[in-house]
Amino acid sequence: MKKGRNYKNLCLFMLLLSILFSNTMYAQTEDSKNLNLWSSVEIEYKLNDKWSFELSQQLRLKEDISLVDEYFTELQTEYSVNKNFSLAGGLRFIRQNDTDGNIQGYENHLRFQFDAKYKHKINDFKLDxxxxxxxxxxxxxxSDEGDYANQHIRLKAGIEYNIKNWKLDPQFSAEIYNHFEKGEAGGFDKYRLTFGTDYDMKEYGKIGLYYRIERDLNVDLPETTNIIGLTYKYTFK
Incomplete structure (x- = not known):
């Protein structure tokens, strides 16, 4: 019985992966330069039940995975108020490759963020x-030269389904961006849809794979970006 259930789970997972990559290949024929690859290596340190710290290094490739888009280092900390609710903050130093316009090359950007997170369970579903x-x-x-901070309010909702005796539980999330910046009209400007999974290797860390669709909003010519993501995370106490 257990073997039959695992076989069905494997077939379902392979079907979802086939749909995922079929959609990616279709998108490539529609726009040959809208496929990106994002990769990250993360180290998390759990100080105690309340505090955790995370350091990550990420690389993002664009234009059919042929060109560096940006790479960055990010430091985050999170405080758990209780088992469901937490607060977090992060700082990111970015080297961004500008390939548009007359002046091109790598630029230095600094980004910070503050998060409020809530998670809970409903039967075999984890929601966050x-x-x-x-x-x-x-x-x-x-700012004297006309540059002002690019600011967003982002709202994200995610769900994970726990399949018994199966280590690749499917995950899905949706996120929408609301942009505001001095001298520009604000409003919703982008959304993301992400499907993925991860595999816990216990003492060796956790690896993940995801597929993401990112699309512009409220512009005359919205651009759709297809992203394949690879992650590795190691947690120690």
């Missing part, structure tokens, strides 16, 4: 929600 304030600024251009 995140409200984020995000502030990103180009360090090479001052």
């Amino acid at each position: 929600y995140r409200l984020r304030y995000q502030n990103k600024n180009d360090l090479s251009v001052s």
